Amino acid sequence: MKQITKKVIKNSLKRIFLYRACLVKLKLMGVEKVFSYTLANETGVTSDQVRKDFSEFNIKGNKRGGYDINVLLEKMEKIFHRSKDNNIVLIGMGNMGLALSKYSKFAQRNMNIVATFDIDPFKQKLRSGIPVYSMSRLKEIIDRFGVKVAILAVPEISAQEVADELIRYGIMGIVNFAPVLLKVSPDVIINNVNLCDELESVIYYVHKLMKVDGLKNLELLYRDMKY
Amino acid sequence: MKQITKKVIKNSLKRIFLYRACLVKLKLMGVEKVFSYTLANETGVTSDQVRKDFSEFNIKGNKRGGYDINVLLEKMEKIFHRSKDNNIVLIGMGNMGLALSKYSKFAQRNMNIVATFDIDPFKQKLRSGIPVYSMSRLKEIIDRFGVKVAILAVPEISAQEVADELIRYGIMGIVNFAPVLLKVSPDVIINNVNLCDELESVIYYVHKLMKVDGLKNLELLYRDMKY
DNA sequence: CTTTTTTTGTGATTTGTTTCACATCAATTC
DNA sequence: GAATTGATGTGAAACAAATCACAAAAAAAG
Numbered sequence: 001m002k003q004i005t006k007k008v009i010k011n012s013l014k015r016i017f018l019y020r021a022c023l024v025k026l027k028l029m030g031v032e033k034v035f036s037y038t039l040a041n042e043t044g045v046t047s048d049q050v051r052k053d054f055s056e057f058n059i060k061g062n063k064r065g066g067y068d069i070n071v072l073l074e075k076m077e078k079i080f081h082r083s084k085d086n087n088i089v090l091i092g093m094g095n096m097g098l099a100l101s102k103y104s105k106f107a108q109r110n111m112n113i114v115a116t117f118d119i120d121p122f123k124q125k126l127r128s129g130i131p132v133y134s135m136s137r138l139k140e141i142i143d144r145f146g147v148k149v150a151i152l153a154v155p156e157i158s159a160q161e162v163a164d165e166l167i168r169y170g171i172m173g174i175v176n177f178a179p180v181l182l183k184v185s186p187d188v189i190i191n192n193v194n195l196c197d198e199l200e201s202v203i204y205y206v207h208k209l210m211k212v213d214g215l216k217n218l219e220l221l222y223r224d225m226k227y
Numbered sequence: 228m229k230q231i232t233k234k235v236i237k238n239s240l241k242r243i244f245l246y247r248a249c250l251v252k253l254k255l256m257g258v259e260k261v262f263s264y265t266l267a268n269e270t271g272v273t274s275d276q277v278r279k280d281f282s283e284f285n286i287k288g289n290k291r292g293g294y295d296i297n298v299l300l301e302k303m304e305k306i307f308h309r310s311k312d313n314n315i316v317l318i319g320m321g322n323m324g325l326a327l328s329k330y331s332k333f334a335q336r337n338m339n340i341v342a343t344f345d346i347d348p349f350k351q352k353l354r355s356g357i358p359v360y361s362m363s364r365l366k367e368i369i370d371r372f373g374v375k376v377a378i379l380a381v382p383e384i385s386a387q388e389v390a391d392e393l394i395r396y397g398i399m400g401i402v403n404f405a406p407v408l409l410k411v412s413p414d415v416i417i418n419n420v421n422l423c424d425e426l427e428s429v430i431y432y433v434h435k436l437m438k439v440d441g442l443k444n445l446e447l448l449y450r451d452m453k454y
Numbered sequence: 455c456t457t458t459t460t461t462t463g464t465g466a467t468t469t470g471t472t473t474c475a476c477a478t479c480a481a482t483t484c
Numbered sequence: 485g486a487a488t489t490g491a492t493g494t495g496a497a498a499c500a501a502a503t504c505a506c507a508a509a510a511a512a513a514g
Binding site for chain 2 (some may be wrong): 079098187189224
Binding site for chain 4 (some may be wrong): 262293295
């Protein structure tokens with residue numbers, strides 16, 4: 001329990017999400033097959049990159065024929081274990097927690113928040129479709145629903161403590177919205193979402209852009225950024 | 228306007244955020260100076276990495292003496308243009324928008340949401356401290372407050388349209404919470420925050436962890452991930 | 455049925471990032 | 485004040501990721 005909490009998403013996995021978003025859109029538009037360069041144009045990566053990423057995840061297309069969108073999406077379902085539902089718990093029903101509990105996109109992707117938790121008994125009365133429990137029932141619910149992944153939206157002061165508790169009860173992955181570096185054993189997956197950092201980095205690059213005289217060094221600036 | 232919307236945060240910049248978070252914590256604890264390995268231990272990177280990152284941003288320490296926390300934090304303030312306040316607008320007062328408008332950490336870091344906007348006149352009555360305007364007043368407010376950065380929390384169906392409008396009125400950077408790939412000219416900074424993807428990637432790695440027999444290939448798995 | 459075209463899939467190459475290793479400097483010890 | 489110690493800072497080496505370039509396959513054309 002001595003170390004770190006870094007490591008998040010591999011770039012290629014991030015891009016797979018990107019491709020999938022495109023594929024879903026294209027499918028809705030009635031398209032049935034894509035070529036690597038279709039996805040490339042749509043997502044702003046190169047077509048080589050698309051194929052390399054696919055090859056990494058063992059996704060095969062048809063020589064000359066491109067990729068069948070349905071087959072691709074199915075493959076990706078498999079990659080993301082979409083077959084079975086994933087039960088999630090959400091801890092902390094402050095502003096952010098409440099918004100997350102109402103976020104319908106999770107359920108659309110078979111990620112179900114089965115219960116939310118808060119220490120504040122007032123919050124426990126809040127209605128959002130999903131039950132709000134007291135922290136004392138955490139273990140019971142985690143066991144009952146076989147929950148492995150949690151969303152942590154508690155104040156930073158209690159984040160570490162709650163994380164420890166979650167992990168003790170069998171949680172293996174946490175999306176952490178508290179701006180703290182959780183210290184956990186390396187066999188627990190932590191994905192930090194730091195809203196301030198996200199906003200701040202945009203400000204950083206905007207300021208940088210404004211300083212670049214007449215867009216001349218724009219290319220140079222862009223080389224500084226990553227997907 | 229033909230292109231993409233990728234590129235976000237450089238890894239070294241992300242780590243600078245990390246270091247800063249640590250420094251703030253250490254300062255609160257009364258610590259006055261740090262060594263590269265202090266930060267390294269605390270953040271889970273190597274001390275070489277810390278020094279390389281600092282060197283990239285032209286941050287110098289004292290041979291043998293380490294780094295003075297106050298000086299470091301000041302340097303970082305400069306990097307992030309913390310001297311002046313940054314005015315932000317927030318578009319879309321749904322669940323997520325509302326939560327973001329109440330998120331006090333932005334203001335603590337001198338990022339002020341000066342106004343929020345929504346098409347729904349009912350939302351415009353919602354009180355959250357920050358005024359909620361109709362979209363028709365967007366240009367006026369952006370001009371008045373010299374806003375350069377926006378948070379986009381509208382439904383995905385209208386995200387592109389609103390983004391275009393924002394950019395037309397002079398917005399240069401957007402934190403986009405809608406799960407769409409915005410198509411913008413390359414001199415606009417877009418930082419996508421996709422909540423589903425964040426959750427889903429954790430599920431992905433947790434499943435992967437569970438398949439790894441007896442933690443034997445854990446090291447292998449970890450090599451797959453990134454800071 | 456042969457040739458051409460088009461697109462995939464993947465080694466080879468290039469580019470970028472992290473780690474290593476050590477020269478350099480400043481504080482401390484003797 | 486010389487010698488030792490403990491840190492930084494940075495080129496060099498190792499590693500990782502992205503791009504290039506082309507062989508292979510399949511469809512289409514002749």
